[in-house]
Amino acid sequence: DDFAILYRGNALSRGYEESLMRRRIPYALIGDLAFYHRAEIKDALAMLRLSASPGDRQGDEAFRRIINVPARGFGTKAMQEVEAEAAFRQVPLLLALETASLPPKTRSAGLAFADAIRKLPHQGDHTVADLISLLLDATGYRALLRESLAESTQDRLDNLQELIQLAGSFHSARELLDHAALATSSLDEEQTGRVRMLTLHRSKGLEFRHVFLPAWEDGVFPPAYGLIEEERRLAYVAITRGMRRVTISHCAFRRGTAQPSPFLADIPARNRVTGLLRAPVISRPDRLKGAAAAFTDHR
Structure with missing residues (x-):
């Protein structure tokens, strides 16, 4: 070596x-x-992907990853309801939240999440860095980390700050997402x-x-x-x-x-x-x- x-x-x-x-x-x-394989980076990029194209079925995997972080009551049964509603209406999971049969508390938390994801990109002239930071706060993700007593908490917050700094060099969310996908595919296990x-x-x-x-x-x-x-x-x-x-x-x-x-x-x-x-x-x-x-x- x-x-x-x-x-x-x-x-x-x-x-x-x-x-x-x-x-x-x-x-x-x-x-x-590797940086783009870290859970908090995947979570932040999932939020960004979902907000960039909330009406696209390609965002469903991102939805599944982030809808219950922090916990909003979307366990196996609730997710089955959302998946069934999405299949019936032929719409993305994020849009299926509006009409899925869910417990009141879960429904309220889910709609608040969807509202933040869908509206934040259109509230002001945000840079990609601003949007990631706003999403982390609006969804409660950053607060969840700050309240954690885990030894890795500071490292995870630092990783998110590094992602926000990186995002400042991109003109659009799509550019950053494509860059992250390319970087991830370049990794070799050898x-x-x-x-x-x-x-x-x-x-x-x-x-x-x-x-x-x-x-x-x-x-x-x-x-x-x-x-x-x-x-x-x-x-x-x-x-x-x-x-x-x-x-x-x-x-x-x-x-x-x-x-x-x-x-x-x-x-x-x-x-x-x-x-x-x-x-x-x-x-x-x-x-x-x-x-x-x-x-x-x-x-």
């Missing part, structure tokens, strides 16, 4: 996945799903001879000849919500994964002006060289040991 990209949170993988795909460089995510992509937590115990550590920015690594001593230990882990070379990078803008990670100042100047785009490159075993030593007390 020669090359690896290690990042603090899995929401960061999306940009690198797409860059590698564009350049036809094979990659493999270790211990995680795992050998590929750039490895994984979070810093999952990299413990692994080594690679060349390691790339992107997004070393204050607020990203360390994250605003992290405990600084635990994050320093992760920095030690990150730098010691490289056997020959470690390249650390940070950007000047990420959802606003970004500042370099304070961890960069901990690496002695003699143990690094400054390369392209001011990226610290640690390229000899003695320099790697010297750089890691800056974090030794925090292991």
